[in-house]
Amino acid sequence: MPQSRIARFRTGFGRVLEAVMLALIASLAVIVVLGVGFRKAGAALVWYDEVASILLAWLTYYGASLAALRRAHIGFPKLVESMGPRLRRFVLTFRETMVLGFLLLVAWAGWKVMGILGGTTLVSLPWVPARVAQSVIPISAMLFIIAELFGWYDASRNGTGNDGEGATR
Amino acid sequence: MMFFLLFLGLVALVAIDMPIAIALGVVAVFAVAVTSGLAALPNTALVLFGSTTKFPLIAIPLFVLAGAIMNASGISRRLIALASALVGFVKGGLAMVTIGASMFFAEISGSAVADVAALGSILIPEMKRKGYSTELAASVTSSSATLAVIIPPSIPMILYGVMSGSSVVELFVAGVVPGVVGGLLMMGMAYMLAVRYGLPVQEAFRLRRLAATFREAAWALLLPVIILGGIFSGWVTATEGAGLAVLAAIVIGGIYRGLNWQRLRTAMIEGGVQTAVVMLLVATSALLSEFLTEQQVPQQVAQAIVGFTDNRYAVLALLNVFFLLIGLFLHSAAAIILVVPIVMPLVHAVGIDPVHFGLVVTLNLGIGQQTPPVASVLVTACSVAKADIWEVTKVNVYFIAVLAAVLILVTYVPAIPMGLVNLFYR
Numbered sequence: 001m002p003q004s005r006i007a008r009f010r011t012g013f014g015r016v017l018e019a020v021m022l023a024l025i026a027s028l029a030v031i032v033v034l035g036v037g038f039r040k041a042g043a044a045l046v047w048y049d050e051v052a053s054i055l056l057a058w059l060t061y062y063g064a065s066l067a068a069l070r071r072a073h074i075g076f077p078k079l080v081e082s083m084g085p086r087l088r089r090f091v092l093t094f095r096e097t098m099v100l101g102f103l104l105l106v107a108w109a110g111w112k113v114m115g116i117l118g119g120t121t122l123v124s125l126p127w128v129p130a131r132v133a134q135s136v137i138p139i140s141a142m143l144f145i146i147a148e149l150f151g152w153y154d155a156s157r158n159g160t161g162n163d164g165e166g167a168t169r
Numbered sequence: 170m171m172f173f174l175l176f177l178g179l180v181a182l183v184a185i186d187m188p189i190a191i192a193l194g195v196v197a198v199f200a201v202a203v204t205s206g207l208a209a210l211p212n213t214a215l216v217l218f219g220s221t222t223k224f225p226l227i228a229i230p231l232f233v234l235a236g237a238i239m240n241a242s243g244i245s246r247r248l249i250a251l252a253s254a255l256v257g258f259v260k261g262g263l264a265m266v267t268i269g270a271s272m273f274f275a276e277i278s279g280s281a282v283a284d285v286a287a288l289g290s291i292l293i294p295e296m297k298r299k300g301y302s303t304e305l306a307a308s309v310t311s312s313s314a315t316l317a318v319i320i321p322p323s324i325p326m327i328l329y330g331v332m333s334g335s336s337v338v339e340l341f342v343a344g345v346v347p348g349v350v351g352g353l354l355m356m357g358m359a360y361m362l363a364v365r366y367g368l369p370v371q372e373a374f375r376l377r378r379l380a381a382t383f384r385e386a387a388w389a390l391l392l393p394v395i396i397l398g399g400i401f402s403g404w405v406t407a408t409e410g411a412g413l414a415v416l417a418a419i420v421i422g423g424i425y426r427g428l429n430w431q432r433l434r435t436a437m438i439e440g441g442v443q444t445a446v447v448m449l450l451v452a453t454s455a456l457l458s459e460f461l462t463e464q465q466v467p468q469q470v471a472q473a474i475v476g477f478t479d480n481r482y483a484v485l486a487l488l489n490v491f492f493l494l495i496g497l498f499l500h501s502a503a504a505i506i507l508v509v510p511i512v513m514p515l516v517h518a519v520g521i522d523p524v525h526f527g528l529v530v531t532l533n534l535g536i537g538q539q540t541p542p543v544a545s546v547l548v549t550a551c552s553v554a555k556a557d558i559w560e561v562t563k564v565n566v567y568f569i570a571v572l573a574a575v576l577i578l579v580t581y582v583p584a585i586p587m588g589l590v591n592l593f594y595r
Contacts, residue, residue: 021441022434025230032227032412036405053222059230060221060452063445064190066438073188073446074500078542080186091185099187102195109214116211137214 010069010150017066017143024059028052047124054122054133061140068147096152103141103148110137172466175200175457189503190449197456204460213456220455221448224408225331230444231411232322233283235418236274237436239392240287242422247386248273249291253371254379256356261363262371263299265356267292268313272352273390275317281538281546285314289553299369303556304564305362311550311561312568313355315535318501320348321397322414325501325531327407328447332509333516335523337407338400339594343528343586350585351575358571388421401593447502454506461511471515481519485529485580488512492530496537500545504534525579528586532576539569 035048067073080091113134120130175196182192194213201209252269259265267288274284289310296306318325321341330337362368372378383390395417400410422428461467478484495504509530516526538546541558547565551558579586 018438021438025234025437025441028227029231029234029412029415032231032409033416036409036412049224052227053224056223056227056230056448057218057221059441060445060448063441064449067442067446067449068188070442072442073190073449074503075186075188076183076498076543077186079184095182095185095187098182098195099191102191102198105198105210106194106213106217109211110217112211113214134214134218137218 006150006153013146013150014066014069017062017069020062021059021066024055024062028055028059031055047122050122050124057133058136061136062143065140065143065147068144069150071151092152092155096148099148100145103145107138107141107145110134110139110141114138171200171204171464172461172469189500190446190453193450193457193507194453197453197460200460201456204464216456216459217452220452223331225327225337225406226448226451228322228327228337228408228411229324229447230440231408231415232324232327233443234437234440235392235396235411235414236283236287237440238415238418238422238428238433239389240283241428241432241436242418242425243427244386244389244421244425245270245274245287245291247382247389247425249288251379251382251386251390254375254382257371258374259360259363260370261359261368263292263296263301264305264309264359264363264368266371267296267309268316268352268355268359271310271313271316272320272348273393275314275320275323275348281314281317281535282549284317285310285546285549286553288314289550293550293554297554299371301368302366302564303554304561305366307547307550307554307556307561308565308568309355309359310553311547312539312565312572313352314546314550315538315572316348316351316355318531318535318538319344319351319528321345322400322407322411323531324447325505325534326527328451328502328505329509329527329530330407331451332505333513333523333527335527336594338403339524339590340527340531341397341407342401342589342593343524344531345589346585347528347532347575347579350578351572354571354574355568358567362567388424392417392421450503450506454503457507458510467511467514470511471518474515475518479519481521482581484515484519485521485526488515488526489529489533489576489580492533493536493540496534497540498543499537500543501531501534501537504537505530522583522587524590525583525587528579529576532572532579536569536572536576539565539572 031048031052035045035052038045080088083091114131117130117134122128122130122133178196178199179192182195183189198210198213248270249266252266252273253262256262256265256269270288270292271284274288293306293310297303317323321344323341323344326340326344327337329335330340392414396410396414399405399413400407405413419428474484474487492504495508499507513523516523538544541547541562547558547561551561
C-alpha cells in the first residue's frame, strides 16, 4: 500500500478509536452521576452498576488499542535503545511476533467464549445478550493487532528498531 | 521452580521493551498452557473481561477526567495565585508556592503525572526567571507532585484497595496526615535550600491580595470539599464521589469560562488512554494472579518469610526495601498490581493492618516515581524543564530524603496514618 494511503488509514483508525473513547467515557460519567442522583432520590437504578462496570471493560480494551496506536503502554525501552541496529531489529521482530501471537490467542479465546455464552443475558437487563458485553475481547484484540502492525511498520521504516515518532513507552 | 521461571521470563520480555501488560499476559498464558493444557486457554477471555468489571475501579477514569477538566479550565493559575499569596512571602517563596499548589491540586487529580504536567508548565519557567537553577525548579516540582499519591483522592490507593480488598475510603483518610506532614517537611527543605542559594521571596504578604486570590479560587477549592466531604462522610462511595467530581469540574469549568469543546475533548481522550493503560495492567495481571494463587505461591512466600522472622517491624523493613527496589524499575501501578496480591498473605500473617500497609506501599512507590531509571514523574518534570534527569536527581536527593523520612514515620509510627482512621471508622 502506498505510504500516504497507510497514513490516511492510520489517521482514520485513530479518529474512530478516539470517537469510541469519547462516547464511552462520557457515558460512564453520565451513568455514575445518574446512579447517585436516582439512589439519593430513593429510586435506585437496578442496572447502573452492571452497565457501568461493562463500560469500564470496554473503555479498558478500546482505550488499550488507542494507547497501542500512540505507543503509550508502559514499557522499559532503555536496554533496547542501547543495542546495535541489527540486534535491535532482531529483538523487535521477536517481540512483535510474541505480542501478535498473544493478541491472536486472546481474539480466538474471546470468540470461543462468545459461542459458549449462547443465550445468556445480563442480570439486570435480561434483553441484552451477554455476548454483546463480552464481544469487546475479540474485537479489541483485532484492533490492538492493527495498532501494533502500524508500530512495527514505523520501526521497520526508520530502520532503527525504535517505535517511531511519538513513542512514549 | 515454575515461579522462578515465570519471573525470569517476565523480566526478559520487559527487558526487550514489550509492554508490561502484554508481557504479563504472555507468561500467564504460557504457564496455564503448560500446567493445565490448551483446553484451559479460552478461560483467558473470561478472566480478562471479569477483572476489568470491578465497580470500585470506575473511580480511576472519573478522577483522571475530573483532574483533566479542571486543568483545562484554568484552575492551575488560580491555585498558584492563592498559594503565592499564602506562602510567597517566605524566602524561596516560589518553591513553597509549587509545593502548596501541588497539595491543592493533589486533592483533585489523584495523579502525580497530571499534577507535574499541569503545574510544572507554569511554575518551572517562572522559577527559572526568578533565578532558580533549572535542576532545583524541576526537582521541587517533581517531588512535590508525588504528594498527589498520598493526599486523597489517589489512583494508586484505589488500585491497592481493589488488589488487597481494603477500604478505599479508609486508605484515603489514612493519607491525609502523612500528606500534610510531607508537604510541610518539603517546605522546610525548600526554605533551607533557598537560604543556601540566596533565593528571593516571591511577593510581600498582603491580606487584601490573599482575600482576592481566595475569592478567585473559591470555586476550585469547593471541589475537594465536594469530593472528600462526600466520601469521608459516607454520603457517597469513592466511585460515586469520582462521578460527582466530574460533574462539579464541568460546572466549575463553566463558571470560570475556561472550558471549550476542544479542550474538553482532548482532556477526555487523554484521561481515557491513561485509564486504559493502567486497566490493561490490571486485566493481564489478573491472569497471572489467578495462576499464582492456584499454585499457592503467595502462601509459600509468606511461609518462607515468616520462617525467617515474624516480627512485624522487621517484615515492614524487608517490604520497604523490596518496594523501594521495585520502584526503581517499575511504574507504580504495575508494581501494585503485580506485588500486592503476592505479599498480602504475609501482611495478614504478621498482623500488619492492610490500610497501614497501603500507605507504606503508596509512599514507597511515590519515591519510586522520583528515582531513575524508571521515574514517571521525574521524567515529566525534566521534560517540561528541559533538564537532564541525572543532574536533576543530584538536587532531588534532598527532597527524596524528605519523602524517605515521611516513609519511616508512616512505617514505624502507625498513629500517623491510622490515627484518623481509628478515630472515625474503627
